[in-house]
Amino acid sequence: MKYKYEEVIEQIINWAITGKYKPNEKIPTEYELMSLFKVSRHTVRKAISDLESQQYIYTIQGSGTYLSDWKQNNLYLKKTKNVGVLTTHISNYIFPDIIKGIESTLYDESFSLLLSSTNNNLMLENSNLRNLLAHKIDGLILEPTKSAYQIHNLEYLNSMISQNVPIIMINATYSAIKTPSLCIDDFTGGKIATEYLLSLGHKNIMGIFKVDDSQGIHRMNGFITKCLEKEIPPSSEILTYLSEEVETILPQRIKYALKSKKRPTGIFCYNDEIAYMVLNIAHDLKLKIPEDLSIIGFDDSPISKIMEPKLTSMTHPKEKMGRDAAKLIIKLINNGNHFEESDSILYEPELIIRNSTKPH
Structure with missing residues (x-):
């Protein structure tokens, strides 16, 4: 669920990482980038503007756009960090608000989001965890599937943990996995x-x-x-x-x-x-x-x-839970997955009284 301009940014950075273009070498023109990525001129200009403001590229008037000398500029060349989000549902009920909170916070910090759902089905959780592992994500926000049951997909979660990929859980927990959680009381x-x-x-x-x-x-x-x-x-x-x-x-x-x-x-x-x-x-x-x-x-x-x-x-808390989850996963990614019990949050619910109840 990246914005188009972010995909352009990531690919240009990847050109430098892989050596496809060398420092001070000219990259494709706006028109060529539009054709290559099948995006609008506005999208290309947004990507170029962001890369230039971060000194990853520079423009010579009348000549074109060039990759900067990364080492000389002391820039840390890295790919965009990817966070996997796996919830039981996506498009209905309270989940759009939770995901909105996650998405906005991740994008503000230049993290990309890989979003999928299980429909509260253990087999779908299995296949989605497998898919996220294949994408080599940097962190995972997980809503457990059928959390009242014994965990069925422990091997995939343990594989992530062994690779030092931070995992946090929302709405429920798997007792077999020691990881922070954000839940309602x-x-x-x-x-x-x-x-x-x-x-x-x-x-x-x-x-x-x-x-x-x-x-x-x-x-x-x-x-x-x-x-x-x-x-x-x-x-x-x-x-x-x-x-x-x-x-x-x-x-x-x-x-x-x-x-x-x-x-x-x-x-x-x-x-x-x-x-x-x-x-x-x-x-x-x-x-x-x-x-x-x-x-x-x-x-x-x-x-x-x-x-x-x-x-x-x-x-x-819905959107707040999403924002808190995104902030926590970013923190764990940046600090090497070091967490404490205090990182977990237990939200206190309140009763909102409306018209569906009255004295008997």
């Missing part, structure tokens, strides 16, 4: 959301949780802990699901629960997408939100603000 978030439903007088509450990701396990444990603290047995009111069941089994199970004679009056959902699903099913069943059913989501995603009624939800 999902357990505390689960407790806060459940406490709020109980404070509104809801006694018959249900939790819906994805259990192949550790985030779902932690949020469920927070739900259970708060119910037990209030002496409300939650065991019969927990609905769990796997990633593959979101569009198949899960909607039918939610519908069954909402049609039950003992249907819940309040539901805490794994995330805002599931909360939106609950809301639509409730509408189909002629249940009013929040009069008949209060709903809480998690992540304070864009969905939460466009739902009707707008969704009460736990916060997720």
